[in-house]
Amino acid sequence: MKTEYLDKGSINRAAELLSAGELVALPTETVYGLAADAYNPDAVAATFAAKGRPADHPLIVHLSSVQEMAFWAASVPQEAWDLANRFWPGPLTLLLRKGKRVPDVITGGRDTVALRLPAHSLFLLVLKRLGRAVTAPSANRHKRLSPTSAGDVRRELDGCISGVLDGGDCALGLESTILDLTAAPRILRPGPISAKEIESCLGQAVEQPVAHSVAVAGNLREHYRPQAPxxxxxxxxxxxxxxxxxxxxxxxxxxxxxxxxxxxxxxxxxxxxxxxxxxxxxxxxxxxxxxxxxxxxxxxxxxxxxxxxxxxxxxxxxxxxxxxxxxxxxxxxxxxxx
Structure with missing residues (x-):
């Protein structure tokens, strides 16, 4: 497979590839994500193969609007609406009970779904052109360092995916905060949005365990590793x-x-x-x-x-x-x- 390297003016081409069921690395404000049409189970499954990622490791669905939460979640608590209106677009992922139409391939067969609305302008333009949500784990080999530039993606996945949209270096460089809202709010992966900021929005305490067993993106003991120890x-x-x-x-x-x-x-x-x-x-x-x-x-x-x-x-x-x-x-x- 030949990987196309697209400049920032190639929004239509990136959306065209995604619509055809191909994988395209897109820039976000956190790290580069490996996007697939979230409504195409075969495309989503191809993400796991390209990354070497276990099929039971859930993906994050990247939305184009706050209102899309209602499609993907079985129900949306008021806390989710409040947080989305405060922090989206931005580096906060919300874990909710999944709706009946959410494919198991996205969630690893679990009853929850992770949702976020990214802040990068190019990512949002691709979503608008595509007209639907995408899954987008980090565009790298499983357990390796997440890519923060298009060059990083090239070194990781050249020849394994159809396209890379070059949006320059990522501003934040660390993956999004993951917040579980299926019970009392708790942070399952710390990130750019802090517990203090979330508590200020919700008006209640937020748990932040150092370790937990919930299957979410990034919750592996060995992760984010270079080749050298x-x-x-x-x-x-x-x-x-x-x-x-x-x-x-x-x-x-x-x-x-x-x-x-x-x-x-x-x-x-x-x-x-x-x-x-x-x-x-x-x-x-x-x-x-x-x-x-x-x-x-x-x-x-x-x-x-x-x-x-x-x-x-x-x-x-x-x-x-x-x-x-x-x-x-x-x-x-x-x-x-x-």
């Missing part, structure tokens, strides 16, 4: 850990003022929003530069960093306090390369 390093411990690892082919993402003496070092922004926007980009760059391992200095424990901590926990093999284990891995890879 990732280890988290306690703040202020980089020099010690880097010294114990003793490898020049080490990638390091560090906080301002904490640059270690060796390794391929990238200083990350001090704010949670900016750190999150650059996280996948910098990990992908280090990965593609040939680093044998990537050390990430742990950011502050403040709740504003919840989404960043979630992605780092899923990307990391273990904590970097086990520096001797890192050294063993690097030595093993050096032996294997010979």
């Amino acid at each position: 990732v280890w988290l390093v306690p703040a202020g411990s980089l020099d010690r850990v880097v010294g114990e690892v003793q490898s020049a082919r080490l990638g390091v993402l560090h906080l301002p003022g904490n640059r270690p003496t060796i390794g391929n070092c990238i200083e990350m922004p001090p704010s949670a929003v900016d750190f999150g926007a650059r996280l996948y980009r910098q990990m992908r760059d280090l990965d593609e530069s040939g680093c044998e391992a990537i050390l990430v200095e742990e950011p502050p424990a403040d709740v504003s960093w919840a989404a960043v901590h979630d992605r780092l926990r899923r990307a990391a093999m273990c904590t970097a306090s086990e520096a001797r284990a890192i050294n063993e891995v690097l030595q093993s890879s050096a032996v294997g390369a010979g």
Whole structure:
């Protein structure tokens, strides 16, 4: 299959491909999504094959209007309308009881459906031209880093999908917040919309468990991973850990003022929003530069960093306090390369 690379003026072509049952990567404000016509079960099923994604891992339906919730959900609680009117278009996904017409292929056979209305202008134009909703998980191989540029999609899925609409770099760089509204509101995946913002809108407390067993996008222990192993390093411990690892082919993402003496070092922004926007980009760059391992200095424990901590926990093999284990891995890879 030849993948078409479309510029921002190719809205009609992107919609045409989707209407024909093809897969097209589209830019959102979070990450690039692999879109399929949500009304075409065969097209949706092809998404799982292209990504290597398990069929029981539910997809998010991307709507073109707030009113479309009523079609996809069995019922829409007032909280959902309030949140949609406040945060849509935007990076908030709502988990509701699914309507009878929702295909099982979208929900993994579960009785819930995840809905959101993306904020990227090109995505919205494609939806308007297509005239119906799409499913759109991240446009990458299963468990890999989500793509934040059209070039990332090319490296992941070239030849496996029909098109990529280039909308430039994604503004937020982390996936949407997923909020479960099937019972008391709780965040199942932290993201750009915080618990505090949701609580302010709803006027009630919102749960935010660190771990849970609900099947939603991104809720796998191993996820958002580059090829190189990732280890988290306690703040202020980089020099010690880097010294114990003793490898020049080490990638390091560090906080301002904490640059270690060796390794391929990238200083990350001090704010949670900016750190999150650059996280996948910098990990992908280090990965593609040939680093044998990537050390990430742990950011502050403040709740504003919840989404960043979630992605780092899923990307990391273990904590970097086990520096001797890192050294063993690097030595093993050096032996294997010979």
